[in-house]
Amino acid sequence: xxxxxxxxxxxxxxxxxxxxxxxxxxxxxxxxxxxxxxxxxxxxxxxxxxxxxxxxxxxxxxxxxxxxxxxxxxxxxxxxxxxxxxxxxxxxxxxxxxxxxxxxxxxxxxxxxxxxxxxxxxxxxxxxxxxxxxxxxxxxxxxxxxxxxxxxxxxxxxxxxxxxxxxxxxxxxxxxxxxxxxxxxxxxxxxxxxxxxxxxxxxxxxxxxxxxxxxxxxxxxxxxxxxxxxxxxxxxxxxxxxxxxxxxxxxxxxxxxxxxxxxxxxxxxxxxxx
Amino acid sequence: xxxxxxxxxxxxxxxxxxxxxxxxxxxxxxxxxxxxxxxxxxxxxxxxxxxxxxxxxxxxxxxxxxxxxxxxxxxxxxxxxxxxxxxxxxxxxxxxxxxxxxxxxxxxxxxxxxxxxxxxxxxxxxxxxxxxxxxxxxxxxxxxxxxxxxxxxxxxxxxxxxxxxxxxxxxxxxxxxxxxxxxxxxxxxxxxxxxxxxxxxxxxxxxxxxxxxxxxxxxxxxxxxxxxxxxxxxxxxxxxxxxxxx
Numbered sequence: 156x157x158x159x160x161x162x163x164x165x166x167x168x169x170x171x172x173x174x175x176x177x178x179x180x181x182x183x184x185x186x187x188x189x190x191x192x193x194x195x196x197x198x199x200x201x202x203x204x205x206x207x208x209x210x211x212x213x214x215x216x217x218x219x220x221x222x223x224x225x226x227x228x229x230x231x232x233x234x235x236x237x238x239x240x241x242x243x244x245x246x247x248x249x250x251x252x253x254x255x256x257x258x259x260x261x262x263x264x265x266x267x268x269x270x271x272x273x274x275x276x277x278x279x280x281x282x283x284x285x286x287x288x289x290x291x292x293x294x295x296x297x298x299x300x301x302x303x304x305x306x307x308x309x310x311x312x313x314x315x316x317x318x319x320x321x322x323x324x325x326x327x328x329x330x331x332x333x334x335x336x337x338x339x340x341x342x343x344x345x346x347x348x349x350x351x352x353x354x355x356x357x358x359x360x361x362x363x364x365x366x367x368x369x370x371x372x373x374x375x376x377x378x379x380x381x382x383x384x385x386x387x388x389x390x391x392x393x394x395x396x397x398x399x400x401x402x403x404x405x406x407x408x409x410x411x412x413x414x415x416x417x418x419x420x421x422x423x424x425x426x427x428x429x
Numbered sequence: 430x431x432x433x434x435x436x437x438x439x440x441x442x443x444x445x446x447x448x449x450x451x452x453x454x455x456x457x458x459x460x461x462x463x464x465x466x467x468x469x470x471x472x473x474x475x476x477x478x479x480x481x482x483x484x485x486x487x488x489x490x491x492x493x494x495x496x497x498x499x500x501x502x503x504x505x506x507x508x509x510x511x512x513x514x515x516x517x518x519x520x521x522x523x524x525x526x527x528x529x530x531x532x533x534x535x536x537x538x539x540x541x542x543x544x545x546x547x548x549x550x551x552x553x554x555x556x557x558x559x560x561x562x563x564x565x566x567x568x569x570x571x572x573x574x575x576x577x578x579x580x581x582x583x584x585x586x587x588x589x590x591x592x593x594x595x596x597x598x599x600x601x602x603x604x605x606x607x608x609x610x611x612x613x614x615x616x617x618x619x620x621x622x623x624x625x626x627x628x629x630x631x632x633x634x635x636x637x638x639x640x641x642x643x644x645x646x647x648x649x650x651x652x653x654x655x656x657x658x659x660x661x662x663x664x665x666x667x668x669x670x671x672x673x674x675x
Contacts, residue, residue, distance in 0.1 A: 180495075182484065207495055208540065229525075229540030233459050233484070234664075237539070245537045254526055256574075257543040258499035265496070277503045278546035280583050281576035287532070303582040335494030 159327045159372070163379045166348045167192035170315050173223075175202040177264070177313035177340045181210035181233075181388040181396075184337055186319035186350040188384040191422045194219040202226065204313055206264065206336050207257035211388055211401065214238040217250060218414050219422070226253040226311075228260055235401060239408040254284055259291065261339065263311030268342035272310055279306040316344035319384045320370075321393050323351035327372025328359040334391060341374040350381040352393060434641055436595065437462060437669045438650060439614060440559070442642035444593055445469040447555055451478060451508040455498060455551075457542070458484035461658065461665040463511040463557055465650070468657045472649050481507075485661040499543060502550045505586065509553040512544050516570040517556060519628030520606050521577025521589040523548070524570035531572045541574035548575035551587040561594035563627040578606050597622050598639060599630060607631055612639040 166189050170176060179185055190212050193201075198221040203213055205227030213230055216222050218240030230241045244250035259276050266274040275294070280303075285291055290309035296302075318337050322330040329349045331337045341347040347370070359369045384390075387397040387404070407413035444466035448454050454467045464482055471478040482488040483498065491497040501507050514523035515538040525541045527534030548554055558565055579585045592599040592608060596617045599608035608630040613619060615638055642650065655670035 183495075208542070227540060229542045231458070231539045231542075242537055245534065248533075252532065254540060256541050256545040257495065258546045261494075261496035261499065276546070277584070278549035280549070281573065281579050282541070282545035283526075283531070283573040284541060284545055301584055303584050333492045333494070335492070336496065337494070339494060339496070 159375065159378055160325075161377050161379055163188050163192050163350060163381055163384075164196070166317075166350070166377060166379055167196050167198070169346075169348065169377065170198065170201075170317065172198060173200040173202070174314040175204060175312075177204045177206050177311075177316045177344055178209055178212055179206055179318055179334070179337055179340065180208045180231075181212065182391070183334045184318045184320050184331060184390065185210075185212045185385050185388050186317050186348075186381070187212060187386055187388060188319070188381040189317055189348065189350055189379075190215060193221055194418065194422045199223075204260070204311060205229070206340055207255075207260045210238070211404070214240045214408070217241050217244050218408060219418060222250060224251045224253060226255060226260075228255050228257040232401075232405070235405055239405060240414060243411070254287065256282070256284060259306070259308045260311065261336070263290075263308045264313075264339045264343040266308070266310035267312040267344075268339055273307045274310070276306050276308055280304050311343065313340070313344040314346065316340040316347040318347070319350045319352070319381070319390065321352050321390060322355045322359065322365075323349055323378050324355040324357060324359045324372075326358055326360070327375035327378060329370040329372075329375060329378065330355070330359050330365055330368055331370060332368040332392065335368075338370055341370045344374075346376040347374050349375055349378040350384040351378060352382055352384060352390060354380055434647070435669050436614075437465075438647065439639065439641060440593060440595070441465045441469060441650060442646055443598060443639055444555060444557065445646075447553070447591060448478070448509055449474070451553070453479045453481065453507050454509045455481045455502075455507045456483065456511060460511055460557070461662040462559070463555070464661060465654060465658045465665075469646070469650055469654045472653050472657075473646075482661055488661065499546060502547055502587075505550075505552075507551050509555060509590075510547050510551040511555050511557050512548060512575070513556065513558045514565070514570070514574070516565060516567045517558060517592065518567050518570045518577075519608060519630060521556065521592070521601050521608070522570045522573045523556065523575050523577070524572045525574040526572040528571050534571075544575040547587070548577075548589070549579065549583070549585045549587055553590040554587055555590055556592040558592070559595045561596040561622070562625050566594075566625070567627040568629075577601070578603060596625065602631070605631070609633065610636055612637045614639045615641060
């Protein structure tokens with residue numbers, strides 16, 4: 156069981172260039188420490204899947220040139236305003252964006268976790284999103300209970316789900332509480348890599364109160380302990396976002412040179428901020 | 430208490446009036462005015478209105494991850510929701526993706542979020558956009574994130590109910606597929622609204638002024654609701670309610 160444990164750097168090495176990587180939104184569980192390690196190892200051509208959106212994590216990977224394709228319902232930094240490196244990449248035409256909508260992303264992952272090729276989703280008909288998706292199509296209810304068009308979305312099978320959690324144990328079980336989008340992500344992906352703020356001394360699945368909110372180790376390929384591993388975004392129930400750092404990031408990421416300076420200070424100069 | 434009513438307070442009270450009598454209102458992330466309106470409506474509902482605020486640890490009732498809100502909506506468990514738009518057109522189509530010829534957008538917006546789904550499923554979708562300019566309220570959106578109206582064969586249990594801006598309130602007439610000016614906020618007039626609205630809309634013979642909140646509403650808003658809002662939107666609550674109460 157201890158062979159599950161590795162270093163953050165090794166996790167980043169095991170996410171190959173070109174991989175489809177599912178990421179949780181900033182308010183859920185973001186492995187920012189592995190995100191920096193991916194930038195440091197020079198990851199390229201990643202296909203990010205925001206479940207259902209990405210924020211600072213996506214912006215940093217895009218800015219560092221790690222991302223070829225972004226599949227998401229939105230890129231949002233919430234109250235911090237527009238995502239600067241995402242905007243710059245769209246303007247420069249260096250990023251392919253596959254625009255989606257939250258429930259279709261959840262449904263695509265649910266199809267994958269069930270091992271079926273597609274999932275029907277309500278709504279969406281009449282949205283221009285449909286015109287630009289070759290992995291969505293219009294079908295009908297084969298049982299005839301619902302008349303009219305029904306959107307079918309193809310299963311989304313990530314190569315990797317990358318998340319950060321408050322607690323994990325030596326069996327690879329990872330506690331996510333009510334942030335169960337990460338459960339679906341882990342079920343749907345071929346491999347799941349986890350960083351954890353704290354290692355639980357025992358078996359999370361043996362505790363009846365913790366087990367229902369725990370991703371079983373059978374889905375987890377490798378994990379690393381990373382105290383404060385979601386910094387500078389927050390981790391639910393543990394710590395909030397580092398507001399001063401995020402504001403500084405936004406200011407610097409407005410320009411290519413400013414962003415390069417941020418990378419030098421916080422990614423390439425190891426452990427500068429931790 | 431100041432007799433001055435902040436513009437935000439007028440908007441909150443106006444939106445809250447649209448929520449009275451409902452069972453469950455959901456509010457998306459980064460929506461301080463709709464969120465405040467929902468909490469005001471809850472405060473005077475006597476406990477019958479449930480409010481689910483995304484991005485709030487205190488007011489989120491969901492335990493099944495990001496999908497649960499959407500599953501709830503599809504089952505008819507959510508009565509009202511709020512959407513905005515970088516562009517909104519006269520048929521109530523909304524654009525959250527960008528300006529220009531997609532995918533080569535000249536201006537990129539954050540993305541469609543759950544709009545393409547919720548707009549068709551939540552019975553009372555209130556469009557809220559404080560900026561009321563011809564730049565935002567356009568004849569035709571460049572990209573339809575979510576359509577205001579649907580063909581008859583499309584199963585649609587929800588859609589636009591009203592559009593609230595910093596200048597006025599429009600009702601949406603789904604049969605006519607048009608907005609109708611419902612009321613004008615104090616200090617604004619119908620000519621100004623025509624000038625700053627890029628789409629055509631109907632105007633009744635008499636257009637009332639948007640009612641200002643009464644003393645009891647203001648007291649509730651600046652007291653209990655201000656405290657509740659501060660949990661999710663501390664900066665907003667401090668700016669709007671502290672100034673009003675000063």
